[in-house]
Amino acid sequence: MAFNFCSITSGSSGNCLYIGTPKVNLLIDAGISGKRIQNGLEQMNVNPKDLDGILITHEHSDHIKGAGILSRRFDIPIFATASTWDAMDEMESMIGKIKPDHRQVIEKDKDFIIDDLIIHPYSIPHDAADPVGYTFVHGDKKISIATDLGHMNDYVKNNIRESNLILLESNHDIDMLKSGSYPYYLKRRILGDKGHLCNEIAGKTLVEIFHDKLKTVILGHLSKENNYPDLAYMSVKNELMGAGIEVDGRLELTVASREEISKIFEV
Ligand SMILES: [Zn+2]
């Protein structure tokens, strides 16, 4: 039973993830151009016409930029919470007109099923209308997506527990952010309760939710200005090693690229 996962791109300038089972192909967010997403799918040998949906986490442009184009071009439904739809409708210049039967409304904390895949949207602390993360269950395997998190809390941790693969935000290094060139209001936003998760908390979270069947951790949504892939990797690795969790033996730790498509992870 294969459950496939791939990061087409992940970072503060664009997010688009792919998840697939033998019967279902989905994108989570489409925050880059339609063309780039098509290229990514092509590299994975996935025909965009075979996509069953685009799941939106929230209405920020780095998550929705290509969603409307893809939906219209390949006849793909878009799934989002009611408030996220309202917010996207206010930004019609970005997402364009979406066919009524492509407007799927989902609710946080309420599972829905597409063929052999159970999808669970859960609420995330972020400065958007009604932002959600997602967990996916196929057979006895679970994959979790958790980015755009202003802070970590028990509710998010409980949602992403028991996963076999997690894509977790490791947005910034706190010292780089504080001493960096971002204007004060932006620093405050990112560090705030509804901003983004830093490397250290990503590491500490993984220590808390680690279990034997967690095989793959992908760090994602890295900041361009306030982080380096190596720094995110080392910070999280140090937290895990400090707790006696061996990395790159039984647990694969990797960083999703801001520009390039990842390998296909099989779960
Ligand atoms: Zn956001």
Ligand SMILES: [Zn+2]
């Ligand atoms: Zn984002």
